[in-house]
Amino acid sequence: MKTAQNFAGILGVLLGAIPLLQYLITGWIGLWTVVLGDAPALPWAYPTVVLVVTGVVVVVLDRREKAG
Numbered sequence: 001m002k003t004a005q006n007f008a009g010i011l012g013v014l015l016g017a018i019p020l021l022q023y024l025i026t027g028w029i030g031l032w033t034v035v036l037g038d039a040p041a042l043p044w045a046y047p048t049v050v051l052v053v054t055g056v057v058v059v060v061l062d063r064r065e066k067a068g
């Protein structure tokens with residue numbers, strides 16, 4: 001279970017936190033541009049959604065580990 005938590009956390013940082021900070025500082029979303037194109041609507045939303053989803057996954061996995 002810890003491996004899944006670590007994997008979700010790393011994905012959250014790489015695909016969520018870093019691009020979001022990069023967008024806030026430079027206005028560019030980094031590698032998300034390769035996937036989404038040059039000018040997606042609401043470019044900050046994609047890394048934010050990934051960050052929130054991975055955060056929820058980490059919490060759910062932690063609760064499942066403690067419960068069982």
